[in-house]
Structures are given as structure tokens and as C-alpha cells.
Amino acid sequence: MLHTLFIAFAIVLILEGIGPMLFPNKWRNYLQQMVEQPVNQLRSVGGVLVTIGVVSLFFLI
Structure with missing residues (x-):
């Protein structure tokens, strides 16, 4: 369970970082x-x- 939460958190960080990385202005x-x-x-x-x-x-759980 804890491992799944860390994976979800890592995915959120990746998704949140794409915008500033690719389109900073x-x-x-x-x-x-x-x-x-x-x-x-x-x-x-x-x-x-x-x-x-x-x-x-x-609905996903």
C-alpha cells in the first residue's frame, strides 16, 4: 500500500514538472x-x- 502511494506521488511530481520544464515562459x-x-x-x-x-x-477503487 505504501509503495503504491509513493508511485502515485512520483507520477504527480512528473506530471506537475512537465509544464515548467517544457514551457517555462x-x-x-x-x-x-x-x-x-x-x-x-x-x-x-x-x-x-x-x-x-x-x-x-x-470509481477506481
């Missing part, structure tokens, strides 16, 4: 746009992403 612009968003909008987007993740895990 676009990634910087994207982050600048994120900084300018209202906090409530960021919280809503985060909530939707967490909900999608939990529902996906529910």
Missing part, C-alpha cells in the same frame, strides 16, 4: 494570471478539482 504567465484571480474563485476551482479527484478514486 507560458508557465510563468499562467502563474501570474493565477495570482491575479480572486481568492474565492481559486477556492472554488480547488474544491471542484478535489471533488473530481474523490469521485474518480471512488
